[in-house]
Amino acid sequence: MVIIIKDLKPVIAKNIAELRRANDITQAELAEKLNYSDKAVSKWERGESVPDIMVLSEIADIFGVTVDYLLTEEKTPPAELVESDIKLLKKNRIIITAMSLFLVLLVSTFAFVIMNMAMEFRYWHFLSYLYALPVCSVILIVFNSIWFNTRYNFVYISMLMWSFLAAIILTFLACGINIAMLAAVGIPGQIIIIMWSQLKFTSKKLVSKLKSKKQSDNEPIKK
Numbered sequence: 001m002v003i004i005i006k007d008l009k010p011v012i013a014k015n016i017a018e019l020r021r022a023n024d025i026t027q028a029e030l031a032e033k034l035n036y037s038d039k040a041v042s043k044w045e046r047g048e049s050v051p052d053i054m055v056l057s058e059i060a061d062i063f064g065v066t067v068d069y070l071l072t073e074e075k076t077p078p079a080e081l082v083e084s085d086i087k088l089l090k091k092n093r094i095i096i097t098a099m100s101l102f103l104v105l106l107v108s109t110f111a112f113v114i115m116n117m118a119m120e121f122r123y124w125h126f127l128s129y130l131y132a133l134p135v136c137s138v139i140l141i142v143f144n145s146i147w148f149n150t151r152y153n154f155v156y157i158s159m160l161m162w163s164f165l166a167a168i169i170l171t172f173l174a175c176g177i178n179i180a181m182l183a184a185v186g187i188p189g190q191i192i193i194i195m196w197s198q199l200k201f202t203s204k205k206l207v208s209k210l211k212s213k214k215q216s217d218n219e220p221i222k223k
Contacts, residue, residue, distance in 0.1 A: 008050065008071060009047040009050055010047045011071065011072070012044065012047075012050050012056075013044060013045050013047035014073075015070045016041075017045040019065065020041075020063075022086065023086060026038075027041040027042055027045070030062070034058055034059070053067070056071075097140070100143070101136050105129075105132060108132040109128075109129075111128040112125055115128070122174075124170070124171075124174035127167065127170060127171060130163070130166060130167045131167050133159070133166075134160050134164045134167065137156050137160035138160060140159075141153055141157060141160070151197075154193050154196065154197035158190060161186060161193070162190075168182065169182055169183060
């Protein structure tokens with residue numbers, strides 16, 4: 001068993017490194033997706049250690065291949081590895097995200113036009129655009145979590161909170177009620193969001209250390 005693992009180390013190392021480069025992501029980004037440290041990924045790619053079967057399965061899912069692909073030395077590169085296809089996939093994801101945002105803008109513009117046609121123009125008609133900001137923030141959070149870097153989610157969450165507060169305050173102001181002090185709620189809210197983003201990052205580092213320790217403990221002793 002030890003001999004088999006030893007023989008597979010360079011194969012797994014080469015395959016992980018090739019897949020990562022072909023998908024144009026860094027060791028740190030791959031480590032973040034797996035909740036490991038970039039040092040652990042670096043060790044895998046140098047053949048100093050191998051991820052366990054569960055992690056290999058996660059890696060295979062991330063790159064759209066099978067676990068057998070990671071364990072095989074000679075093979076035909078999968079279609080996902082074609083550089084043009086990878087660039088096309090990234091471009092399509094960006095376009096889909098942009099289309100979703102412009103769809104929200106389209107609905108807001110439609111609401112703005114209908115209000116101006118139905119009644120005399122008022123400045124609060126622009127609230128239709130202001131309410132579009134929280135919706136756009138939610139869209140960015142969802143697509144960023146699925147396709148892009150989750151590290152920046154706290155920016156979109158902050159945008160969601162402040163735009164929502166602004167929409168509420170200006171809506172009441174349009175009705176003659178001044179609730180500007182509600183903006184003060186955003187200050188502790190922003191602090192909580194920042195602390196949450198740091199806590200999440202620290203947690204991942206802790207999980208990666210625990211997993212690395214567990215992996216080293218379970219590693220067979222070479223004879």
